[in-house]
Structures are given as structure tokens and as C-alpha cells.
Amino acid sequence: LEETTTLNNGVKMPRLGLGVWKTDNTSAKESVKEGIIKGYHLIDTAKQYGNESGVGEGIKEGLAETGMNRKDLFITTKLFNGDQGYQSTLDAVNGTLERLDLTYIDLYLIHWPVDGKYIDTWRAMEKLYHDGKVRAIGVSNFDNERLQNLLDNTNIVPAVNQMEFNPINQEKGIVEFNNHAGIQLEAWSPLGGGEALSNPEIKKIADKYSKSVAQVIIRWDWQKGIVTIPKSSHEKRIIQNSDIFDFKLSDDDIKTIDAIDKAKRSLWYDDFGWHNPEGQVVDAVDKWD
Ligand code: A2P
DSSP states (O other), rough: OEEEEETTTOOOOBEEEEEEEEEEEHHHHHHHHHHHHHOEEEEEEGGGGGGGHHHHHHHHHHHHHOOOOOOOOOOEEEOOGGGHHHHHHHHHHHOOOOOHHHSOOOEEESSSSTTTTHHHHHHHHHHHHHHSEEEEEEEEEEHHHHHHHHHHHHHHHSSEEEOOOOOTOOOHHHHHHHHHHHHHEEESSTTTGTTTOOOOHHHHHHHHTTOOOOHHHHHHHHHTTEEEEOBOSSSSHHHTTOOSSOOOOOHHHHHHHTTOOOOOOOOHHHHOOOBBBBSSOOOOOHHHH
């Protein structure tokens, strides 16, 4: 769990972390504390999750229990859509730091590409980086077109692009673009919201190694070099999801999982109206304010 990948600005980021999406403050506090005690160094939250203060408390308790220091952890959070724009981004980070009760963030991501705003937003992210409030800056849910636009019009190449990535939705074109641009891909919803967890082909591989389907999926991310942040609110699963270092998938296993891809983003996108019928990301400011 201490193993890291080196981002394009030289900062080291742990390769497996704990996600806390859909987790309220109380539960986030417990998960984060438990996660740190069980060896997780990377914690991934967002203003939009509404649990930054719970995460902050969990960090404090986890550090106290383990005797580790703040610098041993890698904390990611994300800029809320409604805060996009140059000045509002500069202002928003202060609230986030206050809720997390931290003096800096390790990785700050633009949560979604709000069209017409994400370039100005990125310029503010660049300032936060230069000012030392964040150690690395990145994006989330950026398709290749928007990423290219960002690269063409700004100075710093994002360190990370966090995308939905799992056996059901492998975003092969985006993975290729990011690899080529030197942007680390990070998987949100790595377990694929249930459909991947019940996949019979992955189950067969899991049985072969006496591991769970979740462990096989996380190991698949690991071997592909994709940073992954499975979420669980259950202590047993938090432990299980980090127990992936006593087996190795064969090339054939990896090919089998690669072939499961349905290029199918989770329904969740559509439920929240973040895609129009043509599949383009829509400006979600109204929905989140
Ligand atoms: P829970 O929090 O109740 O454990 P993802 O990170 O892909 O979004 O998936 C998270 C979902 O998968 C959550 O609903 C989580 O539920 C569940 N989950 C997490 N770890 C495991 C596991 N090891 N086995 C089965 N389900 C899991």
C-alpha cells in the first residue's frame, strides 16, 4: 500500500487508496480512520460528497492511532462544479482546507469539465499549485477533446485524470490518450457498481486464486498501472480490498478481463443528467447548486 507511482511533476502518489463517495461525514470519518490504521495512505474525497469534514476528522484520528505524520498520507479532493471560474476556484480551496483541517492538499482535481469555465478554472489551479496549497493538480471526467483543449490553452499538464474505469467500462481511447500525454489515469468506481462484481468470468479467475472478485479487479488495475480507489464502508472489505499482493494475474487472465469491456458508463451518469442523449458531458452547475 505504500507503493507509489511518480506523477509528471515528480510527486509520488500511492497506487491504491480508499474512496469515500456516497459516504456521510460520520461514516467517512470511520472509514478513513480504519483505512489509515489498516495501511491505506491515499484517501479520495470531493467537496461534492459533503464529507470533507468527516474525512478530516478520520485523518486526525488515524494519524493519532498510527503515529504517522500528515506527510505520510496523500489526500485528494475535488473542486465542485459550482465553484468553477478563476476567482471562485481560488476562494473554494480555502473552504476545502478548512473542512479537511489541512494546510495543503496533495492532489486537487477539477471534478467535472464545466464547458466555458474549465480553462479559467485550470489557470486558478495552476496558481494554487505555484502557491504551494496543492502538491499536484489534475482533472476528473475529462474526455480526449476537452483534455486536448486544456493542453492547448494552459501551461501545466494535469498530473492525473480520474475517470470511471472498471471491467464493464474500460474507456480504452481515454486511457491511451492519457498514457500518451503523461497523465496518470485513476479509476473511480473501480468495482463497477455491482455488474462487474457479479461477472462469471472474473469469478472463475477469482476462484483459481482463492481471492474475491473485488480483489481480482483491484489487482487488474494494479497490474495495468492504473491508480485505484475502491470505496467501502465495511471494515472487512476495506481490509480485503488492500489484500492483493499475494497473487499475480497471468497475461491470459488480464486478456480475459480486458475483453469484458462493454464501453458502458454507469447509469449513474445518466441519472444525474451529466450526459446529454449524445453522450456529451453537460454543464451540471444548476444541478449541484
Ligand atoms: P460497501 O461500502 O457497502 O462495502 P466502487 O468503488 O466501484 O464505486 O464500488 C463500491 C461498491 O462496492 C460499494 O457499494 C461497496 O459497498 C462495494 N464493495 C466495496 N468493496 C467490496 C468488496 N470487497 N466486495 C463486495 N463489494 C464491495
